[in-house]
Amino acid sequence: MRKQIRLLGWTELVALLLLATGFVVPMYTRSVLVYSVLNQIFVGVIAAESVWIMLRMNLLSFATPAFMAIGGYTVAIAGQHDITDAFAMTAAAFILPALVAIPLGALVLRLRGTYFVLVTFVLSQIMQLLLFETPGLTGGSNGIAGVPPVTLLGTEMGSNRLVLQFACGLAILATLITGLLTRWFRQHFAAIEENEILAESLGLVVWRYKAMGFVVAAGIAGLAGYSLVNMLLTAHPSSFDSSTAVDFIAYTIIGGRLSILGPVLGTGALVYATNLFGTHGQYAQGLYGVLILVVVLAARGGIVGTIAAVWRRVS
Amino acid sequence: MTELRVESLAKRFGGLRVFQDISFNLPEGGLLGVIGPNGAGKTTLINVISGRQSASGGRVILDGRDITNRPAHAVSRLGLARSFQQTNTFKNVSVSENIARAIRFGGRGAPVGLDRMLDAFGLTPRLGEISDKLPYGLQKMLGLVMAFATSPKILLLDEPAAGLERTERQNVDTFVHNARQAGASVLIVEHDMDLIRRLCPRILVLDAGVLLADGPPAVVLARPDVIAAYLGETEETA
Amino acid sequence: MAEFLQAAIIGISLGAQYALLALGFTLIFGILGVVNFSHGGFYMLGGYVAYSCVAGLGLPYPLAVIVAVLATAALGWVFELFLLERLVDDHLATLMLTLGLYLVISTGLLTIFGPLSMEFAFPVTGALHLGSIYVPRENLIVLVVCLAAIAALWLVLFRTDLGRGLRALANDRAVAMAQGLRPKLLFPLAFAIATGLAGLTGALVTPILSLSPGVGDPVLATSFLTVILGGLGSLEGAALAAFVVGIVEAFTSVYFGGSIGALVLFVLVLLLLAFRPTGLMGRTVRGA
Amino acid sequence: MKCRLFAAALCALPVLPVATTAFAQNCELKIGAMGPMSGGAAQWGLAMNSAAELAAAEANQEGGVKMGGKTCKVTVVPYDSKYTADGAAAGSNALAAQDIHLIIGPVGSPEATGIKPVAARNEQVAWNAAYAKNALEPKFPLMFHIAPGPAAWADAVIKRAKQVFPMKSVALIAPNDQGGTDIASVDAEAYKANGITTTEEYYQRGTTNFAPIVTRILAARPDVVDTASSPPGDAGVIVKQLRLAGFTGAIGRLGGPGTDEIIRVSGGLDVLKDFYWFETIPTGDPKVQAIDDEYKKLLGKDPVGGTAVWADLPAARMTLKAVSIAGTDDAKAVAAALRTLPVEDPNIGKGYWGGKKQFGIAQELQFPFGIGIIKDGKNLGVERQEPKPE
DSSP states (O other), X not given: OOOOOOSSXXXXXXXXXXXXXXXXXXXXXXXXXXXXXXXXHHHHHHHHHXXXXXXXXXXXXXXXXXXXXXXXXXXXXXXXXTOOBXXXXXXXHHHHHHHHHHHHHHHHTTOOHHHHHHHHXXXXXXXXXXXXXXXXXXXXXXXXXXXXXXXXXXXXOOSHHHHHHHHHHHHHHXXXXXXXXXXXXXXXXXXXXXXXXXXXXXXXXXXXXXXXXXXXXXXXXXXXXXXXHHHHTEEOGGGGOTTHHHHHHHHHHHHOSSSTHHHHHHHHHHHHHHHHHHTTGGGHHHHHHHHHHHHHHHSTTHHHHHHHHHHHHHO | OOOEEEEEEEEEETTEEEEEXXXXXXXXTOEEEEEOOTTSSHHHHHHHHTTSSOXXXXXEEETTEEOTTOOHHHHHHTTEEEOOSSOOXXXXXXXXXXXXXXXXXXXXOOOTTHHHHHHHTTOGGGTTSBGXXXXXXXXXXXHHHHHHHTOOSEEEEEOTTTTOOGGGTHHHHHHHHHHHHTTOEXXXXXXXXXXXXXXXXXXXXXXXXXXXXXXXXXXXXXXXXXIXXXXXXXXXXX | OHHHHHHHHHXXXXXXXXXXXXXXXXXXXXXXXXXXXXXXXXXXXXXXXXXXXXXXXXXOHHHHHHHHHHHHHHHHHHHHHHTGGGGTTOHHHHHHHHHHHHHHHHHHHHHHHXXXXXXXOOXXXXXXXXXXXXXXXXXXXXXXHHHHHHHHHHHHHHHSHHHHHHHHHHHOHHHHHHXXXXXXXXXXXXXHHHHHHHHHHHHHHTTTSXXXXXXXXXXXXXXXXXXXXXXXXXXXXXXHHHHHHHHHHHXXXXXXXXXXXXXXXXXXXXXXXXXXXXXXXXXXXXXX | OHXXXXXXXXXXTTHHHHHHHHHHHHOEEEXXXXXXXXXXXXXXXXXXXXXXXXXXXXXXXXTOEEETTEEEEEEEEEEEOTTSHHHHHHHHHHHHHTTOOEEEBOOXXXXXXXXXXXXXHHTOEEEEOOOOTTSOOTTOTTEEESSOOHHHXXXXXXXXXHHHSOOSEEEEEEESSHHHHHHHHHHHHHHHHTTOEEEEEEEOTTOOOOHHHHHHHHHTOOSEEEOTTOOHHHHHHHHXXXXXXXXXXXXXXXXXSOHHHHHHXXXXXXXXXXXXXXXXXXXXXXXXXXXXXXXXXXXXXXXXSTTHHHHHHHHHHXXXXXXXXXXXXXXXXXXXXXXXXXXXXTTTEEOEEEOHHHHSSOOEEEOOEEEEEEETTEEEEEEEEOOXXX
């Protein structure tokens, strides 16, 4: 009766494969736009995956920028003390936000539905104010500029190409963690998403899985912050504004929440669109808005849902 | 010795009293019916015993252990399972996935007799179907089977026959017999008097939040106060 | 002492404005189950419509406010009926739709009116001075209109069949529909009432403060904060919480400064949630 | 046959103009305009865009910009960098992808922080207008700066203001982010250097109602309140609420442009009453005001962004001039040409390269600026103030 649980499904493998092309692309092109868009996608994918983990349990989180800030500033502050080792920094950028998420989770995971949405939004606003109010540690409103590039096995990841490949590596790592977590607890997450009350009455310790998801999602968000700081070589409060949470949520929903391909494809599409629209100056926001309206109305289930529907019709 | 004992249990919502001073015990292997008019507090009673809602007073004791106000998952893990009045399954997944989840979340492995039960309700050939696509009666039975699949020592059934066709109600009898054969004691809240008379050697009558009577159906249902409180109403069989 | 009273007066007038916004926000959530990200957009729109009527058509201000309410309500109605309605049960989709609408509204206003603040003054100015305390006349008028609007909303919701229908839908949609209430009629209506309230607030408040395409952004955050504090879907809670938020904001800003004041408010909300997860007047929260 | 004749005519049509403006047909010089073009700070970014558009239109009117043997038509590509560090970094890359090496903008401090390392990597000249303490850095030699910070002008404005409005204490109010703190703290130093005691008050950006903060400020009973770099909309509300609260002292603004907007939002000169402010350029000068007419004439619409357009324009003009001197739009060559150019603008006048003292690199345009005074509700206009060479 019990199905065999695979470590990773084909959707995860496709997602990893898509991301892995980031390693290859720099060998064929030197276009800064391609580099820039890919780099933004790699950052966005990680952040969107953090949102996606929580969505697996029907929890829509706006707290992603707050945890990104913890990860990003951890790396920036360490960099000021000349600590740039990639492995140590990756671990720190994951673990610190995860640790902070434990007490916060105890507070907010008692909330469900829209209440959770609103409270996580408040969390990311509090983080923004905390950054302003702690100039000694975080540089306050100026942020921390001139973060040194990371060193991987003694090599400084300084050039555009190495920065991109490192961001790609982080995105693959985050996708692996996300994929393993959501595969391993697929039944539990799905049960919580569909019918939390029933799951609990059957004996599922719901809070344990929610807490686990929240903590891992926080760690993943930390990796996104790390990747962002590494791309900009700057940790700045404006990078972690609470309104950016909306972008990550849009990536996930537009991509489709059905599988991990959703955040990957959604981020790709929307980051590309943002760059395309950016050169339309004041109309950029409006075009982005229209795109969201059209996709939500025309493509139910997001990009992935639509592809799946088309696939079913064809086969 | 698996015994459920309820002592002076009470539940209030703010100033509103749902029930108070409810005491009874359900011995190992026992079968107890609970009846009462709508709004008597029957579903809330199940909710409080199973940890879904908190008690305002009194105690729930399982095997000599106080489980009052334990969270629902902990109560379930201690061997007390409950079913829901409305169909309550994981709607988007197959029947077999539903049952697999119940077994996994229950944490005690599949109970003896599960396959027989699935056969009896005609669910075995439909294991691959999405549960939401099943006819209502089968969804309802699936909800019961899922509660049973956690291998409980005690089962609380919340109106298992409600919404079933007359011909389907026999399935509830089958379920209760099989569950008891597997060693579970059963508490059943029901409106269908025929079913209660058929199944239960002992019943409780709940009215306006107090325990009106406790005893064999033949005796209890003859009492004038019970007739006034409950049977005076039109018997709901829908 | 004067400072204390001054802060209290400011707090109450802030509270009345927040209440109008939060009532609309929570109404939409309670009845449709939709988190309206475009609430700030309707606030801005209310301000710009009123401005256009006064500056462009030469209408008297009170009439302009009424036009603004009708226009924002009409847009809300149309948006709900033609776009939101199709996906009303998918809370993620509706969130995205309202977000998209907000982006479109703010870009549209920026394109039409430009980025600078408008010259849009309240017709009544000056302040009543009582010793060292002052109360701006315009704030008094806005306070009165806000309170009247809250009272009117209360009357509609609790004293008319329409209101009973809306509240029934908010409590349990399935039961309400079984009793013959028609969401197809009532949903757009509820949305229109709520956006009309946002438009009213915008038309009233932007001439006192300022009117530019950025003024809608903080509205959402304030509405969020207020409904969290008040308890989602609870109208009484939203109204009460709005005044709490206004008064706390006023006192913390007066005594600790603007930046710390905001932090105090946020932390207060978190603390409240730690002890009372359903907000001041919240009941069990419906899973969105 | 008919068709062929028609086709021949079509071909022949452009022949004559081509003979004189062939260069414009086969060569295009693209420059970027960057800044926030949506949200609360949209006017600053749109002003950058308007300035770049005007400079481009002027150049095109004369046939284009000479690059090597060719004369190229100038087009402007705007980019909405959203007032964030990432937005500006992404914008630099997006413009680089279109082979754009010259950027007019960005505006905000977060944007300046974000664009510096990326534009250096992309080899782009960029003109930021941020009032950041590190708007320029010697390690980023391709970065230029448009609007000098208060270090360059605060002292002169305060000295003049003191003559008109005697003051012993001042309260400064600004947003709590980099755009606010970086300027208000420098203003405060300048006030102190003139023997005036100061208090600084910071509010959260996004605040719409300043009544509580006004109450807090007035509790300290300052002679003067300075709105520093608060956005004009905010400053207008602050002024309005200060006056409502009964504050009768002078109000200052040692920040950026936007006085017209402050007058509009606050409710007019009668409300403003006593006001002094720093203008990035002498806005009272008819020659400066003529910029708007020229824009309208060349582009057929009004410029967007208010007086900030005037301040940004010289940067765009000088950049195009530098291109024609360098004969290329290569960033390093243009930057080198820029450094040799005298600081001069047909509408604004003569200025100097500054910034050596503050940033360690003299790539800041210091033009004549203005000190505006409103006394007893009467606008006395903007006095022209010539900059002193460092």
